[in-house]
Amino acid sequence: MYQAQITGTGHYVPDHVVTNYDLSKVMDTSHDWIVERTGIHERRWFEAGKDTVSNMGTKAALNALENAGLEAGEVDFIIFATLSPDYYFPGSGVLVQDQLGIDNVGALDVRNQCSGFLYGLSVADQFIRTGMYRTILVIGSEIQSNIMNKSSEGRSMAVIFGDGAGAVVVQRIEEEGRGILSTHLHSEGKHADKLIVKEPSTRHKGQILERLIKGRNNDIYPYMDGKYVFKHAIKRFVEVICEALDANGFEPSDIDMLIPHQANLRIAQFVQKKLNLPDNSIWNNIQRYGNTTAGSIPIALSEAHHAGKINQGDLVCLAAFGSGFTWASALIRW
Numbered sequence: 628m629y630q631a632q633i634t635g636t637g638h639y640v641p642d643h644v645v646t647n648y649d650l651s652k653v654m655d656t657s658h659d660w661i662v663e664r665t666g667i668h669e670r671r672w673f674e675a676g677k678d679t680v681s682n683m684g685t686k687a688a689l690n691a692l693e694n695a696g697l698e699a700g701e702v703d704f705i706i707f708a709t710l711s712p713d714y715y716f717p718g719s720g721v722l723v724q725d726q727l728g729i730d731n732v733g734a735l736d737v738r739n740q741c742s743g744f745l746y747g748l749s750v751a752d753q754f755i756r757t758g759m760y761r762t763i764l765v766i767g768s769e770i771q772s773n774i775m776n777k778s779s780e781g782r783s784m785a786v787i788f789g790d791g792a793g794a795v796v797v798q799r800i801e802e803e804g805r806g807i808l809s810t811h812l813h814s815e816g817k818h819a820d821k822l823i824v825k826e827p828s829t830r831h832k833g834q835i836l837e838r839l840i841k842g843r844n845n846d847i848y849p850y851m852d853g854k855y856v857f858k859h860a861i862k863r864f865v866e867v868i869c870e871a872l873d874a875n876g877f878e879p880s881d882i883d884m885l886i887p888h889q890a891n892l893r894i895a896q897f898v899q900k901k902l903n904l905p906d907n908s909i910w911n912n913i914q915r916y917g918n919t920t921a922g923s924i925p926i927a928l929s930e931a932h933h934a935g936k937i938n939q940g941d942l943v944c945l946a947a948f949g950s951g952f953t954w955a956s957a958l959i960r961w
C-alpha cells in the first residue's frame with residue numbers, strides 16, 4: 628500500500644467583490660444582520676463571459692500544480708466537485724481535462740455539495756493507496772450567485788453563498804505516517820429536503836422547461852431550513868472530527884490546523900470552542916468569500932498553506948457538513 632499526500636494547493640476567486648452594503652441596496656437586509664448571524668462581510672460574484680465553474684477550477688488547478696512544482700501533463704486523473712456544474716451534462720471535470728490539455732485522462736464529477744471536496748479527496752486517497760494513479764487533481768468550484776433569488780424573498784440564502792474555486796494535487800508518497808491518514812464519509816438522506824434546490828427535476832410529468840415557464844416556480848431557488856441545518860451541523864462537525872482523531876489515536880489538542888467548511892462563522896466558532904482549539908489552529912475566511920460550498924475547504928486550505936500557516940509535519944484536519952445531509956473529515960500529516 629502507498630500513502631497519498633497533498634503536494635500542492637491553489638485557489639481562484641472572481642475579482643468582483645460584493646459587500647453586505649451592496650446587497651442591502653437590492654434586498655431588505657443589513658451589514659449588521661449578516662455579520663452578526665454569519666460573520667460574512669463580503670463575497671465574490673462571477674463575471675459572465677469571463678468566469679465559468681470549469682475555468683475557475685482550471686485556474687485553481689494551475690495554481691496548485693505550480694505550488695507542487697508539476698506540469699499539467701503529469702496529472703493522471705481529475706476529480707471535480709460542484710453543485711453548480713457548467714452543464715446539466717457532461718460534468719465539468721471533462722472540461723477541465725480539455726482546458727488543461729491533458730491527454731485523455733479520466734475525469735470524475737462528484738455531487739456532494741459542501742462535503743463534495745472531501746468525498747473527492749477520499750476517492751483520490753483510495754486510488755493512490757491501491758496504486759492505480761500517482762498524481763490526481765481534486766478540485767472544488769462553484770458559481771452560486773446566479774442560482775440565488777436576489778430579492779428580499781431570497782435574502783436568507785443570497786447573503787450567505789459566494790463563488791470561487793480551490794484545488795489540490797494529491798500524489799503518491801512512500802513514507803509511513805505521513806500524508807492522508809484517514810478519511811471519514813457519512814450521509815443521512817432523510818434530511819434531503821432541509822437544504823435543497825428542487826428544480827429542474829426529472830421527477831414530474833411533462834417537459835421540464837415547459838413546466839417551469841408556465842408559472843413562477845420558487846423551487847428553482849435554493850431552500851434551507853437554517854435553524855435545522857445549524858443544529859445538525861454543529862453536532863456532526865464535532866463528531867466527524869473526533870472520529871478522525873480517534874481512528875488515528877490523537878486528541879483535539881494534537882491538531883495544528885483545522886480547516887472547517889466555511890458554512891457560517893458561528894458554526895466554526897462553536898466547533899473551535901467545543902474542541903478547545905486556540906485561534907491559530909483554525910482557519911476561517913468566510914468573512915471575505917461567504918460559503919463557496921465545494922470550493923470552500925480547498926480555498927481555505929490553499930490560503931492557509933500559501934500564508935505559511937501549514938508546514939511539514941503539521942497535523943491538519945479538514946471537516947465538512949452540508950446538503951444531503953452529508954458530512955466528512957480527513958486527517959493529514961503534512
Ligand SMILES: CC(C)(COP(=O)(O)OP(=O)(O)OC[C@H]1O[C@@H](n2cnc3c(N)ncnc32)[C@H](O)[C@@H]1OP(=O)(O)O)[C@@H](O)C(=O)NCCC(=O)NCCS
Nearest residue numbers: 656657660664741782783786853854856857890891948949
Ligand atoms: C441562515 C441563518 C444565518 C439564519 O439565522 P437565524 O437566526 O436562524 O434567522 P431566522 O431564519 O430565524 O430569521 C430571523 C429573522 O431574520 C430575517 N432574515 C432572514 N434573512 C435575513 C437577511 N438576510 N437580512 C435581514 N433579515 C433576515 C427573517 O425573516 C426573520 O425575521 P422574522 O423574525 O421577522 O421572521 C442561520 O439559520 C444559519 O446560519 N443556519 C445554518 C446555515 C448554514 O450553515 N448553511 C450552510 C450549511 S452547508
